[in-house]
Amino acid sequence: MENDNYFKNKNVLITGGAGFLGSSLAKKLVLLGAHVTILDAMFPLYGGNAFNLKPIEDKIEFIEGDIRNKELMDTVVSGKDIIYNFAAQISYIDSKDDPFTDLDFNGKGHLTVLESARAHAPQARILFSSSRMVYGRILTTPVAETHPTEPLSLYGIHKLLAEKYYKYYAHTFGMDTVSVRIPNPYGPGQQMKHNKYSIVGWFVRQAMEGKEITIFGDGSQERDYLYIDDIVDAFIELTKYGVAGEVYNIGTQERMTFEGMVDAILAEVGSGVKKYIPWPESYEKNETGNYVADTTKIEQITHWKPSVGLKEGIARMVAYYKENKEQYW
Numbered sequence: 001m002e003n004d005n006y007f008k009n010k011n012v013l014i015t016g017g018a019g020f021l022g023s024s025l026a027k028k029l030v031l032l033g034a035h036v037t038i039l040d041a042m043f044p045l046y047g048g049n050a051f052n053l054k055p056i057e058d059k060i061e062f063i064e065g066d067i068r069n070k071e072l073m074d075t076v077v078s079g080k081d082i083i084y085n086f087a088a089q090i091s092y093i094d095s096k097d098d099p100f101t102d103l104d105f106n107g108k109g110h111l112t113v114l115e116s117a118r119a120h121a122p123q124a125r126i127l128f129s130s131s132r133m134v135y136g137r138i139l140t141t142p143v144a145e146t147h148p149t150e151p152l153s154l155y156g157i158h159k160l161l162a163e164k165y166y167k168y169y170a171h172t173f174g175m176d177t178v179s180v181r182i183p184n185p186y187g188p189g190q191q192m193k194h195n196k197y198s199i200v201g202w203f204v205r206q207a208m209e210g211k212e213i214t215i216f217g218d219g220s221q222e223r224d225y226l227y228i229d230d231i232v233d234a235f236i237e238l239t240k241y242g243v244a245g246e247v248y249n250i251g252t253q254e255r256m257t258f259e260g261m262v263d264a265i266l267a268e269v270g271s272g273v274k275k276y277i278p279w280p281e282s283y284e285k286n287e288t289g290n291y292v293a294d295t296t297k298i299e300q301i302t303h304w305k306p307s308v309g310l311k312e313g314i315a316r317m318v319a320y321y322k323e324n325k326e327q328y329w
């Protein structure tokens, strides 16, 4: 990777940094010579896991805290060159049952970090982990950033709200913010405790336990499954080259069906079975239709290209969980 000195001695904050994406990025940034601070509330049913940070625990600063705590965030953002604001309520299912928590975390929480940064780190590069869920029902694929945004979940609505905050702070206050729309991520470090988000992880667990994996409908719905190392590399590249106030898709450009993903897991694990059931009504209402990202925009400003295919990524993931099962179950 060119320009690797970019991160050397940079002061970096990652909120939600004990979780899947944040901890994976933290490991890479430590390697690149950054001084990494992680802030995470360590809510029990989220992906925060001290084991994710074990390989770098002596090389980072860890703060247990909540992004909604303005006083704390005022202190934590001070002196930071780069801020990755990854803390979130992530389950679109829970966002329906508990909309105020979703708004509190994904709206107010992010506004709090932006307000703290405006006062105490106005020059910081700030990256936000948004989601493909902002698009809602997909009208045309591949999906470009200009595709209409009509989210089908409160999670998607609040992610879109946060994107607008980031854009507003760039336009109005000249802050250096970039949003990244992530498709379906998977890989080592993903939470495996429940199926409310990060479905690939849950299916790997089901297969490893020899259980049934439930597929809604015929499993022909297409998704864009992006391996964690490729996500980390995209964030690294967009930190360097992303244009302030902009939003970028990332994705594989591979059309993979839901059934194809399940087959890859079953083949790699060697146990577990598929079960097809009709779409439950509650899920059908939120189904977006086939999704594959158009990644032309990021490719125009970086050399980023995903490099890990689904089969290889699942193999690495399964090997990791076979070795470290007791840390995640």
Ligand SMILES: NC(=O)c1ccc[n+]([C@@H]2O[C@H](COP(=O)([O-])OP(=O)(O)OC[C@H]3O[C@@H](n4cnc5c(N)ncnc54)[C@H](O)[C@@H]3O)[C@@H](O)[C@H]2O)c1
Binding pocket: 015, 016, 017, 018, 019, 020, 021, 022, 039, 040, 041, 042, 043, 046, 047, 048, 049, 065, 066, 067, 068, 085, 086, 087, 088, 089, 090, 105, 109, 129, 130, 131, 132, 182, 183, 184, 185, 190, 191, 197, 198, 199
């Ligand atoms: N996992 C997915 O399917 C997916 C898909 C698209 C986008 N994203 C986005 O990527 C980001 C990271 O997701 P992840 O997969 O790493 O999830 P994760 O659950 O592994 O990590 C999220 C972390 O945020 C922490 N957190 C939550 N609320 C917090 C708060 N108020 N203050 C401080 N910490 C808090 C949790 O304790 C957890 O460690 C999120 O913004 C999410 O919306 C995730």
